[in-house]
Amino acid sequence: MGQIMTGARMVIEALKKEGVEIVFGYPGGAIIDVYDELYKNPEIHHVLVRHEQGAAHAADGYARSTGKVGVAIVTSGPGATNTVTGIATAYMDSIPIVVITGQVPTKLIGNDAFQEVDITGITRPITKHNFLVKRIEDLPRILKAAFYIARTGRPGPVLVDLPKDVQQAKGEFNYLEEIHLRSYNPTYEPHLKQIEKAYLLLEKAERPVFLIGGGVISSDAAPEVRELAEKLNLPVTMTLMGLGGFPGDHEQSLGMLGMHGTYYANMAVAHCDVLLAVGARFDDRVTGKVDAFAPNAKIIHIDIDPSSIQKNVKVDVPIVGDCKRALTRLLEMIKEVGKPKKYWKERFKEWWEQIDIWRRRYPLSYKEDPNYIKPQYVIEKLYELTKGEAIICTEVGQNQMWTAQYYKFKYPRTLITSGGLGTMGFGFPASIGAQMGNPGKLVIDIAGDGSIQMNIQELATAMDQKLPIKIIILNNGYLGMVRQWQELFYEKRYSAVKLTTLPDFVKIAEAYGAVGMRITKPQEVEPTLKKILNMDKLAILDVIIAPEEGVFPMVPAGKATTEMILV
């Protein structure tokens, strides 16, 4: 017999059982019973955000940076709808979060009651799964299932909609230690026949490329990626979500590929004969024009989600399974066959020579200017000063791409960025989650002057929690990425991209009790960065950068990845 308790209490007990120590949320009438239990159970640390979108992003940033499930708790109606962008962001990047929403009492559902919204209906296409709890007897099992579904297989957000009467009803709390869902059985173990086929392709390859995506991060496969890459002497390129899955400072790293990828990564992929893709889903920002993507390559694709395979590109060897396990099996097979390391070194010698020619021809570069701070320089300096040890969150736009290009992410879970949805306003609340989950670590949000204003209210949250986050605003006075597209493809018709009124970010910082600083000259960059990085306090550094700086290389949307605009 389980203990008898209210539904609200069950939520707390389930959180404890799941090892949840921190939740992000915002109260309201339809969730007040759960908040009453939070009050009585201070061992679960509740972070009061200032907008529910912030709660979802913070839970997401917590999940991305720790690998644990992030939790957000909000009220019904507007509280629930405010999380929608956050849920969609987590969904697109396969991040495990559980969102608990209050709901009007069951007997009022469907009546357009006060603050009623069909949030399970609204979030159906942007959650991995969601539940409306109608009976107290179902609650323990649903809570268990929610965490299980969020975390396993291809991870993703799960929403639990909890009517007020169910929170108040009493029932037996029998929480399963393990749950089995007959209709949900992710495949972890890859097919050995397929692994063998993959091996044979690699053995015969002359110009292989190893492409890694976010699946490598979520399955903790970075060690296996490195072992395989080093053993076979493979060039490695990463999607935005895959950055950190292989050390960016490693000599075999070609950096990011795709729309703003490096020249040499895109050239290598375009000319390779075998492409080993792991935990990547060939999104259009990666492939460019699909027909011209790796046109001569046999493609091996490892992914835990069968629907990712053959979705965008034709795959020769599909391998459904957990990235880590599949790579482990592949490594075992390589060991078994036992070709010496020299074999692989020799084999790809010419290929590496070609890649080095591309590397020398167009390395990542920008023009320095004594009058302006170049954003790329800021990121380079930041990388040097932090030695790649910080957790870097980004907003969306040019700031995000410069970060991806110039910060050489060395470890998994150190880049927290909205890749799939491209959500402006994600980075800062995500950095709150990341800092809560990694108290001793340096957490930095690299922001745009546009994006930061989308969730700037969370400064109060960060100050509440005394988080020493560093916000570096690459301030160009523009919605820079859109401006860049207008410059390149719309004959400089700058429609609605000038941020004419910008707040004084230094004063904003000060208004919240944080530190604010502004720099305008290149020589100020290094000393000021040093100064703020050593502060044990939240600080905003407003960096006035060259207003019309672009992100290059760039593959225009829909073009082949070899058709790069280089400067």
Next chain:
Amino acid sequence: MAERKCTLSVLVENTPGALARIAGLFSGRGFNIDSLCVAETLDPTLSHLTLVTRGDDQIIEQIIKQLRRLIDVYKVVDVTEEGDFVEREMALIKVRAEKENREEIYRLCEIFRLKIVDVSPRTYIIEVTGDKEKLEAVIELLRPMGIKEIVRTGLIAMKREKKNP
């Protein structure tokens, strides 16, 4: 790539959101649904769904994978792929049955083994069951009489057992 018709037999958990999830998947990803038929199964916790859709092989593969990805979906079988299967659909056809054509309708019903399930002074409701071809043939024959209304169930399908195991 050539488009083909595809009949899917889908078992899903009998939960409130399941059908909405499947319908949403089709609209959200731009897949076609030609017909959809839902009913209980022997196991009351599962519903059975026969879904007729169209697409080239790659799209049909995606449809099946996306369906399997839904947490509530227990099993998806491409009946068309498996080859040997029985398909049936039922239609109720309300047709004008005036003095001058009652006889003829009656004869048609005999030939095609159709049932007249309702008789009013000026109309019959005729029940027809069969594969798509039979239904269309019957509708074409009745059309000149004056069809007032048709309601069709959509296709259901079942795999045949192997004849000599």
